[in-house]
Structures are given as structure tokens and as C-alpha cells.
Amino acid sequence: MVAGAAPAATxxxxxxxxxxxxxxxxxxxxxxxxxxxxxxxxxxSTNDTGSVAGATYKACGVKEKLWYPVTWKGTKGYIVAACMQFK
Structure with a gap:
């Protein structure tokens, strides 16, 4: 992942x-x-503690196949991991 350390699985x-x-x-x-x-x-906000393997997608200048389940403004979905910087 490019931007920041992903949260640990636990x-x-x-x-x-x-x-x-x-x-x-x-x-x-x-x-x-x-x-x-x-x-x-x-x-x-992530919906759980880890990423999931999905289709390869080029975003933020990186080909990535890891996605995170997230919630944004009450809507749940998936965002490719390369574009996320964890706080």
C-alpha cells in the first residue's frame, strides 16, 4: 500500500x-x-479490520487488488486500498 500503514488484522x-x-x-x-x-x-470508516482481495484496479497511480469495506456518510461499500491513508 502506498499511503500509510493499514490497520493490523486484530x-x-x-x-x-x-x-x-x-x-x-x-x-x-x-x-x-x-x-x-x-x-x-x-x-x-472501515467496516471491519482488514482488506479483501478483489479485482485489480489502477488508482492513485498504483495497480491494486486490495479493497477495504468502508462507510461514508452512511453508505457502505468498497474503496481500493491504494487511495487510502490510515490515521
Whole structure:
């Protein structure tokens, strides 16, 4: 992951800041239904403590296949890990 250390597998749910605007997806793939666009700088909460393997997607200048389940403004979905900086 480019931006910051991901939370450990046993850690409590975390918050992450987005490094660029990204599409919140229903499933961990770029072909999944879009649930909205989360703007650069927004803070999202992870829905659990770890990433999930999904489809490879190029975002934030990196090809990445890890996605995090997140909640943003009450909407749940997935964001590719390369665009997240954990706090």
C-alpha cells in the first residue's frame, strides 16, 4: 500500500483519508455498481479490520487488488486500498 500503514488484522475499525476522489463500489471490483463518488480528503470508516482481495484496479497511480469495506456518510461499500491513508 502506498499511503500509510493499514490497520493490523486484530485492530479496531479505523478511519482513513482519501488521497484522491474515488468511486465507492457495492463490491470490491471496478465493474460493480457505483454507490457514489467520495471526494479527495474525505474521511471514511472501515467496516471491519482488514482488506479483501478483489479485482485489480489502477488508482492513485498504483495497480491494486486490495479493497477495504468502508462507510461514508452512511453508505457502505468498497474503496481500493491504494487511495487510502490510515490515521
Amino acid at each position: 485492530a479496531a475499525p479505523a478511519k482513513a483519508k482519501l488521497l484522491e476522489s474515488v468511486t465507492l463500489r457495492a463490491k470490491p471490483t471496478n465493474r460493480s455498481t457505483a454507490r457514489g463518488v467520495v471526494p479527495k480528503g474525505a474521511v471514511v
